[in-house]
Amino acid sequence: MASSTVEDYIKRLYHEQQREPGALVPMGRLAEAMGVVPGTVTTMIKALADSGLVDYEPRAGVRLTRGGEQLALHVLRRHRLVELFLVQTLGLDWSEVHQEAEELEHAISDKVLDRIDALLGHPAADPHGSPIPRANGEVAQQANLALSASEPGHTYQIARVADSDARFLQFAERNGLVPGATITVESNDASADAVTVRCHGRSPAACMLGSAAAARIFVTPVN
Amino acid sequence: MASSTVEDYIKRLYHEQQREPGALVPMGRLAEAMGVVPGTVTTMIKALADSGLVDYEPRAGVRLTRGGEQLALHVLRRHRLVELFLVQTLGLDWSEVHQEAEELEHAISDKVLDRIDALLGHPAADPHGSPIPRANGEVAQQANLALSASEPGHTYQIARVADSDARFLQFAERNGLVPGATITVESNDASADAVTVRCHGRSPAACMLGSAAAARIFVTPVN
DNA sequence: TCTCATATTTTGACTAATCAAACAAACCTA
DNA sequence: TAGGTTTGTTTGATTAGTCAAAATATGAGA
Incomplete structure (x- = not known):
């Protein structure tokens, strides 16, 4: 072990x-x-x-090695299922579950993990949009186009938000920048070091992120 | 910590x-x-x-010390809430949750514990009938009359079953010897080293336990 | 009260994980 | 290519938790 x-x-x-x-x-x-x-x-x-x-x-x-990767995927499966469970079943906020899962991922048995997996309906992704590896070690490819590398004028769907910084996650949530949201990039100016996006179906105007923040949001192009 | x-x-x-x-x-x-x-x-x-x-x-x-006892109660609270959670929410068998909880009790934060407590409706006892200490360190007195010390002919309610041996718990469950069950002691013979009990509202006849086993079941007198 | 069995403590050693700081290799850059 | 900076490795110590086995205290019986 x-x-x-x-x-x-x-x-x-x-x-x-x-x-x-x-x-x-x-x-x-x-x-x-x-x-x-x-x-x-x-x-x-x-x-x-x-x-x-x-x-x-x-x-x-x-x-x-291949063996190391299998172990990593196993740990990641535990981590991400636990995160989703904490949000879905226990009602924790998506900004706090990463820390909690860091501890729990090492203490949970395969049996309990399987029950959680079943209870959640064999989910494909955690609350931040990261794919949950299957028990056999398969993982879906995760979105790797960072918002900081997006094209102004184009429309994207948010696929994944990096999960380690609670503050940033709270900010993202307040602004509707959550997995599944559709956004249009209004500007992405390297010299201003900032990205402006408009979030579809949201009353507030566009919101602005520095590129360090934008690098933590990953998107897939729409159309 | x-x-x-x-x-x-x-x-x-x-x-x-x-x-x-x-x-x-x-x-x-x-x-x-x-x-x-x-x-x-x-x-x-x-x-x-x-x-x-x-x-x-x-x-x-x-x-x-008093401080040590407070810590013990805190750990016990985690252990017992986790056990009940595993049975109630994840559907594990009462015979296997003790082992699982041994690991989880050290990994769970107060915040998650509070959510579990609320989800379960602030329960008073774990699946084996042991009292769950409150967050402030209060505990209900637990039943301490062992079935091995019971009186033939008397009727009792099962309050608590010692939780560490999975085999014994499976046996107990099969025979309806679970917390809340009402039983009548038919014999308790020191020389035979055995106790015979009849379980109310159960079709099978009386069942027999050695006194080592009977010492793991705690009862409260009825009437 | 002397002696012996038993319970407890001590001592020395080991593993896992870590740090501080000395050391060595690699890699720029002029 | 000579020097200096950066990056990585070694060495010696430390902490938590453990064991094996030697040493010691306690208490019960003769």
Whole structure:
């Protein structure tokens, strides 16, 4: 059984790897993501390499093996099902469930997870729009077009909102920037470092986001 | 924050102390209950004494302080609410929830716990009939008359069934020996080391339990 | 009250995960 | 390509929790 620390490293590595699939993740990046000093990551990664979960290339970086990826998907499935459960069944706010799920994902058995999955009707995505991996390790491809890279004048549907910052999620919710919402990009000006969007079916006028914020919202083109 | 190991020691100590309130629990007993060697308990208890959770009398035993008891009740509240939740909301069998709750009780936040409490309608007892401590630390007194100490010919209501052995719980359920059931003791013979009970409103004839099993069922007299 | 069995404590060692700080390699850049 | 910066690795320590086995205290019986 993988310890919850191991699960966290593997999950984080999966996450970092998503940005550039197949590439080696540098140790420093993983250290920052995990909130530990680089030396700790070196030690840990060598142990994970010994147990076959990662490929480690000294001084270059690290990458999940197939087995490591399966573990990551398993953890992610737990995390995302728990998040949805907390919103759907217990009525928590989507901005707070990420933190809660960080703990619960390590404590939940497969049996309980299956019950939750059934109770929720075998959902495909968590409250932030991220796909929930199936028990067999399949995952739907997730939307990867960031709002910060969108075209002015075009219309999109929000697919996914990065889930780790509670403040940002509250802001997004207040402005109707939630998965499923249809928006039109009014401007996306690199020099102003900002994006303006109009949210369909909403009374308030357009809202503006800095590009750092816009980079946390992922969309799919409509039509 | 108490680690989950600390929470386990405190919870176990509370449990051992229930048998004889106020008495010192010998180290050996706690070691056996925790499944560790005695030396480990000595070390751990000294640390718990330093943090004010227990009173430790070397070579005599250990006892919870008021603060330790509050922590125990808090852990127990989580444990029992989780058990009931698993039965009521997720449909698990009462024989399997104890194990599941052992893990979950350490991972659940107060916020989630409150939601569960509300969802279940602020229940007073877990699926095995043990009282659920209130958030403020109050607990109802639990039934302490063991079926093994019952009087032949008398009628009782089952209040509580010890929850740790899944096999026994399955047996109890099959025979209608669940909290709330009304039973009449037909015989309780010390020399035969067995108790025979008739379960009201049940077609099968009386069922028989060894006194070790009967000691795990707690009853309250009717009339 | 002496002795022995039993319970408890101590000591030394181990694992997992971490940090601080010294060290080494890689990589720019002039 | 020589130097300096950045990035990564090593080393030595630390904390929590544990075990094995040696040492010690307690209490009960003779």
